[in-house]
Each structure stands twice: as structure tokens, then as C-alpha cells.
Amino acid sequence: MQIVGNKARGVELIEDLVGKNPLFVFTISSTKVAEVPGITVAGADPGLVKYTPAADAELVQYGKCRSIAGVPATPDGKPTPALITTTALRLAGIPHLIVDAGAEVKPQTPYIVVGAEGPSENIALKDAATQSTVERIFENAVSLGENLAKASDYLILGESIPGGTTTALAVLCGLGIDARGKVSSSMPVNPHNVKSSVVNEAMKRLNLKIGDLANDPLRAVASLGDLMMIAVAGMSLGARRLAPVLLAGGTQMAAVLALIGKLGGKLTEGIAICTTRYVVEDTSADLKWLVSKIADVPIIATDPGLAHSVKSGLRAYAEGFVKEGVGAGGCVLGAMLQSRFTLTQSHILREIEKNYENLIEKKLQV
Amino acid sequence: MQIVGNKARGVELIEDLVGKNPLFVFTISSTKVAEVPGITVAGADPGLVKYTPAADAELVQYGKCRSIAGVPATPDGKPTPALITTTALRLAGIPHLIVDAGAEVKPQTPYIVVGAEGPSENIALKDAATQSTVERIFENAVSLGENLAKASDYLILGESIPGGTTTALAVLCGLGIDARGKVSSSMPVNPHNVKSSVVNEAMKRLNLKIGDLANDPLRAVASLGDLMMIAVAGMSLGARRLAPVLLAGGTQMAAVLALIGKLGGKLTEGIAICTTRYVVEDTSADLKWLVSKIADVPIIATDPGLAHSVKSGLRAYAEGFVKEGVGAGGCVLGAMLQSRFTLTQSHILREIEKNYENLIEKKLQV
Numbered sequence: 001m002q003i004v005g006n007k008a009r010g011v012e013l014i015e016d017l018v019g020k021n022p023l024f025v026f027t028i029s030s031t032k033v034a035e036v037p038g039i040t041v042a043g044a045d046p047g048l049v050k051y052t053p054a055a056d057a058e059l060v061q062y063g064k065c066r067s068i069a070g071v072p073a074t075p076d077g078k079p080t081p082a083l084i085t086t087t088a089l090r091l092a093g094i095p096h097l098i099v100d101a102g103a104e105v106k107p108q109t110p111y112i113v114v115g116a117e118g119p120s121e122n123i124a125l126k127d128a129a130t131q132s133t134v135e136r137i138f139e140n141a142v143s144l145g146e147n148l149a150k151a152s153d154y155l156i157l158g159e160s161i162p163g164g165t166t167t168a169l170a171v172l173c174g175l176g177i178d179a180r181g182k183v184s185s186s187m188p189v190n191p192h193n194v195k196s197s198v199v200n201e202a203m204k205r206l207n208l209k210i211g212d213l214a215n216d217p218l219r220a221v222a223s224l225g226d227l228m229m230i231a232v233a234g235m236s237l238g239a240r241r242l243a244p245v246l247l248a249g250g251t252q253m254a255a256v257l258a259l260i261g262k263l264g265g266k267l268t269e270g271i272a273i274c275t276t277r278y279v280v281e282d283t284s285a286d287l288k289w290l291v292s293k294i295a296d297v298p299i300i301a302t303d304p305g306l307a308h309s310v311k312s313g314l315r316a317y318a319e320g321f322v323k324e325g326v327g328a329g330g331c332v333l334g335a336m337l338q339s340r341f342t343l344t345q346s347h348i349l350r351e352i353e354k355n356y357e358n359l360i361e362k363k364l365q366v
Numbered sequence: 367m368q369i370v371g372n373k374a375r376g377v378e379l380i381e382d383l384v385g386k387n388p389l390f391v392f393t394i395s396s397t398k399v400a401e402v403p404g405i406t407v408a409g410a411d412p413g414l415v416k417y418t419p420a421a422d423a424e425l426v427q428y429g430k431c432r433s434i435a436g437v438p439a440t441p442d443g444k445p446t447p448a449l450i451t452t453t454a455l456r457l458a459g460i461p462h463l464i465v466d467a468g469a470e471v472k473p474q475t476p477y478i479v480v481g482a483e484g485p486s487e488n489i490a491l492k493d494a495a496t497q498s499t500v501e502r503i504f505e506n507a508v509s510l511g512e513n514l515a516k517a518s519d520y521l522i523l524g525e526s527i528p529g530g531t532t533t534a535l536a537v538l539c540g541l542g543i544d545a546r547g548k549v550s551s552s553m554p555v556n557p558h559n560v561k562s563s564v565v566n567e568a569m570k571r572l573n574l575k576i577g578d579l580a581n582d583p584l585r586a587v588a589s590l591g592d593l594m595m596i597a598v599a600g601m602s603l604g605a606r607r608l609a610p611v612l613l614a615g616g617t618q619m620a621a622v623l624a625l626i627g628k629l630g631g632k633l634t635e636g637i638a639i640c641t642t643r644y645v646v647e648d649t650s651a652d653l654k655w656l657v658s659k660i661a662d663v664p665i666i667a668t669d670p671g672l673a674h675s676v677k678s679g680l681r682a683y684a685e686g687f688v689k690e691g692v693g694a695g696g697c698v699l700g701a702m703l704q705s706r707f708t709l710t711q712s713h714i715l716r717e718i719e720k721n722y723e724n725l726i727e728k729k730l731q732v
């Protein structure tokens with residue numbers, strides 16, 4: 001584990017959470033930005049991308065997918081990070097809930113409705129959603145977050161929204177942080193040009209310059225963002241008074257963090273971004289820089305040890321593929337903390353490999 | 367508080383739960399049985415009955431309704447039991463989640479989808495739902511219950527489904543307990559004839575005698591019941607291995623208890639029916655007899671003290687109106703237990719009256 005940014009506050013938070021009982025809240029969503037060619041590989045076949053959030057939710061809930069055969073993975077066997085998440089949650093007995101913030105395909109699981117209907121629009125062409133949709137989701141999410149915080153010692157908030165780093169980039173730009181060239185990708189060659197061009201088109205469509213929406217975070221989401229962000233930001237705000245919050249994800253959670261701050265949330269103690277080392281060490285992005293522009297909030301990066309895996313599909317995470325998602329880094333941390341570190345990296349890795357064999361390799365052999 | 371049935375086990379359970387942190391899970395649903403004239407007054411105006419579950423959910427979530435003006439109440443001011451529930455939850459800081467098991471009107475709140483779509487059909491005319499719908503909800507609810515039990519010390523499971531005592535009666539009959547004349551009503555003159563005639567028609571339609579579905583609980587729900595029952599039974603089964611469960615309601619929860627037993631749930635320790643004294647003292651029904659036919663499970667009856675209220679609309683509860691619903695009795699118990707009895711009957715009653723003034727009387731004056 002490494003702490004980037006405010007190390008003192010990161011250590012304090014971790015010490016505070018040892019042995020505590022978290023709740024993992026997994027928000028799924030879709031944006032039509034994912035349909036822009038070359039922008040994402042979350043889901044190998046472009047036609048399957050829309051199933052990825054639902055399939056991830058099913059894997060977390062039931063240990064297997066229902067909306068698709070097998071598990072989201074590239075043809076050569078690089079699996080969805082939901083495999084890491086579900087392994088960590090099961091090992092530690094950590095409960096979860098799934099929130100639908102506009103997934104195109106709804107999961108065949110229990111899930112919480114917060115007022116989102118369909119996916120967010122492609123921001124290059126039109127607003128992501130109406131302002132009233134964003135406000136409704138925000139209000140529901142705040143109230144939900146308050147209740148979930150009462151039911152747990154702290155919240156781990158993860159997401160699955162293919163194409164979401166592009167909307168994160170756009171919202172960061174709208175709020176005044178020029179994040180072009182800084183957001184992560186699920187591919188080793190980060191398609192910064194494609195992302196920036198979507199964002200530039202969106203800003204041009206709205207006649208906006210960087211920072212023009214710094215004082216209107218809800219409008220930034222409605223015009224440039226996606227519904228995952230406002231759901232997670234709302235839950236965080238509702239929970240913050242009552243329990244610590246781990247924003248479990250990569251550069252998308254930087255956009256959520258910025259929104260929380262703009263929406264009046266305190267960004268001092270009790271909040272951190274938690275991700276995998278593959279994100280903080282990603283030389284094609286800069287999470288540390290992004291967070292430093294927002295607030296003095298620590299980034300906690302866990303290491304699931306995939307670099308040493310016997311499975312090439314898992315080693316790929318350390319080679320620039322996938323890297324993070326579905327709150328994987330945060331759930332690994334939660335499992336280690338809840339178990340008071342009796343669940344070690346090698347223990348978790350062994351179990352991830354076992355699940356990989358059962359869920360991916362057996363299917364590839366068929 | 368009084369304990370009916372297995373007193374020793376009731377006392378043991380209560381002692382076990384003092385100071386613990388419950389989660390209230392509120393399941394809303396609709397059955398077209400509610401449209402049978404004279405069967406329910408859950409919602410004063412027949413045209414408003416379909417809004418009652420959603421309005422109850424909104425009152426619990428936000429302290430005010432959104433789908434209707436004001437609060438569900440009869441024209442002379444007898445309020446929905448959601449008023450008691452929300453008061454108890456807020457006083458004690460108990461978290462809640464709302465589950466939609468086929469409410470006709472969806473609430474303007476966060477709520478959990480478990481695979482139900484519309485309301486259950488009128489069982490006199492056709493099956494309540496398809497077998498596959500019932501199986502899907504059951505499986506989702508079991509998995510949900512497991513997760514919710516991990517996130518709390520115990521679950522309080524309440525419901526709102528106008529017309530639900532009639533489907534409870536039908537399912538009890540299908541499972542082998544002739545409950546005719548024994549189920550409660552929200553009215554002082556219990557329309558047993560209307561209920562029994564719906565059930566007799568349903569049994570005749572299916573060519574069933576009492577007890578014919580004793581070995582097929584899922585079919586009993588699909589043909590004679592409603593989707594609330596299977597959602598609550600499923601959550602109970604999922605939770606049971608991990609945490610105690612309070613079935614918070616009147617005679618409808620007897621049907622749920624019978625289903626839990628038939629579906630393989632242990633009905634020994636860690637489970638109770640929890641309701642108000644107005645239900646256990648209801649001379650037009652017999653909850654004690656019903657439960658005794660199912661299992662040796664205690665009934666814990668709380669007294670919110672409404673008999674002594676200065677408000678006639680609240681005193682009506684002690685005069686045979688409304689009596690229970692929305693897990694009111696269970697939430698009062700949960701509040702007292704969580705506060706280690708520092709929240710007393712008079713404290714809770716005072717707060718209920720204050721909320722009654724703000725939500726009902728002010729509206730009646732307009």
C-alpha cells in the first residue's frame with residue numbers, strides 16, 4: 001500500500017478504519033460517449049460495452065454474470081476488475097449494494113433506483129442529462145448516503161461506467177481544472193486525443209471556457225458529465241457527516257471529489273481516493289496532480305500483487321491494461337483493513353487466481 | 367411492551383438486541399385485491415389507495431410526501447402508521463431502505479428493485495403473478511437480505527400493501543392454516559366476509575382445498591399471494607444465518623412467517639413477529655392463534671401510547687382503526703432498544719403528536 005499526497009491524513013484515516021465494517025456501494029451507469037470509436041475497451045466487443053456495468057454488478061452480487069455469457073474480459077483473457085472486487089468482498093464478508101445511475105442495461109440483481117432512467121448522452125452532441133434529472137438524483141443520493149452511513153462504519157464507493165474518464169475530464173475542465181492529458185485509460189496507449197476532442201466539442205457546443213462552470217457544479221454534470229458522478233457525489237455528501245468515505249476509483253473519482261467540494265462538502269478529514277497502484281503509477285495519466293488541484297486529500301493505492309500473478313490476463317493489469325474499476329482498489333483495502341491485515345496480498349491474489357480459473361479460463365476453453 | 371406466545375424466547379431476543387443497531391427495511395407493494403369494494407381503508411379515498419405505499423415511503427424517507435398532497439389520512443384525520451414509523455426512526459437515528467415489490471405508483475425516493483414490475487393481480491380472478499416472477503424476486507431478496515444482515519445487527523422488516531390481509535389469508539389457507547375470521551383489518555368492523563369471499567373464489571378458481579399448497583410455497587404466493595410476501599420472506603431467509611429478524615407487522619407477517627418455514631427457514635431463535643398492542647388486542651382477529659399454528663415464535667407487541675393521545679386521530683388507533691402498518695410497532699421497539707430505553711413511550715408519543723400537528727392538522731386547516 002502506498003499513500004500519495006497528504007500522507008499524514010492518509011495514515012490517520014487507515015488507522016481509524018482498521019477492524020471496522022465497511023459497506024461497498026457500487027454505482028453503475030452508462031454514457032453514450034462510450035460509443036465514440038477508440039475511447040474505451042471496457043468490454044472487448046464494442047457491441048458488448050453496454051452490458052459491462054450490468055455484468056459487473058451481477059458478478060459482484062452472485063459471483064457470476066447473467067446478462068452475458070461468461071464474464072467481461074478481452075478475447076485474450078484480461079478480466080473485468082469486478083473479479084478483484086468480488087473476490088475481496090467475499091473473502092472479508094463485506095456487504096455491498098448496487099446503485100443504478102442510468103445503466104443502459106439493467107442488472108439482474110437487486111439494485112437501488114435513485115431517479116436515473118437511461119444513459120447519459122454523448123456530451124459532444126448534447127447535454128448529458130436535464131438539470132432536473134441531475135437535481136433529482138442528487139437529492140435522492142444525499143438521502144440514501146445518509147442512511148447507508150448510519151448502517152456502516154464507512155462507505156467504499158465504486159463505479160462502472162465505460163467512457164467515464166472522458167466525462168470526468170470534461171467536468172474537471174468545466175470546474176476549472178485543465179485535466180487534458182491527465183486522466184487514466186483502460187488501455188496502455190491512452191487515447192488522450194480522442195477524449196480531448198470530445199471534450200473540446202462539448203465545450204464549443206456550450207460556448208464554455210475552462211472554469212466557466214466552477215460555481216455551478218450541477219450544471220457542469222448536466223451539460224458535461226454523467227449520472228454516476230452526481231450519484232456518488234450525492235451519497236458522499238449525505239454520508240460525510242456520519243462516516244468516512246473512500247472514493248474507490250481512478251481519475252473519475254477526482255471529478256467526483258471536485259464536485260463534492262463545489263457542492264459544499266468538507267474535504268478535510270474522513271475522505272480519501274482509494275485506487276490501485278496501477279493507476280497512481282500510470283505514466284500516461286496524473287491522478288496525483290489532479291487531486292492536488294482540488295484539495296489536500298490523500299490517495300491510498302493498494303497493490304493486489306497482479307504483477308506477480310501466474311495468469312497473464314491478470315499480469316496485464318500491471319502492464320497498463322484495465323488498471324482499476326468497480327472499486328477494486330478500495331475493496332482490496334477494505335478487506336485488508338476489516339481483517340486487521342490477516343488477509344494479505346498473497347492470500348487475496350491466490351483467491352483472485354482461483355476465481356480467474358473458474359470464471360475466465362474454463363470459459364475460454366469451452 | 368407485551369410478549370405473546372413463547373415468552374422466554376421473546377425476552378431472550380429482546381435482551382440480545384438492547385443497544386444494537388437495526389436496519390429498517392420497508393417493502394412496498396400493491397395488489398389489485400385492494401380494488402374490491404369494502405376491503406381496505408388504507409387511504410381514505412378509493413382513488414388514492416394506489417398512492418399509499420409510495421406516500422408512506424416518501425414520509426419515511428423525507429418526512430413528507432411527494433406523490434400526494436399532505437399525508438395518507440382519513441378525512442377526519444386518522445393518519446397512516448408511517449407517521450409513527452418515521453418518528454421512531456428519526457428519534458433513534460435508525461437507518462432504513464425501501465424495497466419495491468411491485469408498487470403500482472413508484473415512490474419519489476431511493477428504492478431497491480428486486481425484480482417486481484407492476485402490482486399483483488386480484489387473486490379472485492387470476493394468479494397474483496407468474497411463478498418465474500416469484501422465483502426471480504425470491505432469489506434477489508435472499509441475496510439482498512444476506513447483504514443487509516451483514517450491514518446491521520438485526521433487521522426490522524415492515525410493509526405497506528393495501529389489501530394485503532386478504533392475500534395473507536389466502537396464502538395461509540393454501541399452506542394449510544384456515545385463517546378465515548382471524549386476520550386483522552384497518553377498520554374496527556373487520557370485513558371478514560368480503561375477504562373470505564375473495565379467498566373462496568380464488569381457491570375455487572384453482573380447484574384448491576385448504577392445505578393443498580402446503581408443500582409448494584412459491585406456487586402459493588404466485589397463485590394466491592402478493593409480491594410483498596415473497597420479498598420479505600426471501601430477505602428474512604437470506605438474513606437469518608447472519609442476524610436476527612423482526613417481522614414488523616400484523617397478520618400479514620403471519621403469512622410471511624409461514625412462508626419462511628415452508629421455504630426452509632429455521633423458526634427457532636432469532637426471529638419474532640413485532641407489532642402494536644392494537645393488533646394483538648384486536649378482538650376481531652387472532653394473531654396469537656395464527657402464529658401458534660405456524661411455529662413457536664414470540665409475538666412482541668409495543669405500545670406507542672396512542673390511547674392517551676391528546677389527538678383524536680391518534681387515539682383512533684386504540685379504537686380499532688389502522689392499528690399497524692409500515693413496521694410501526696417494530697420501529698417503536700427498535701427505537702426503544704437502540705436507545706437502551708432512554709426513549710420512552712411518552713417521549714415517542716410526544717414526538718408523534720408534534721409530527722401529527724405539523725403534517726396532518728396544519729394541512730386539515732388549509
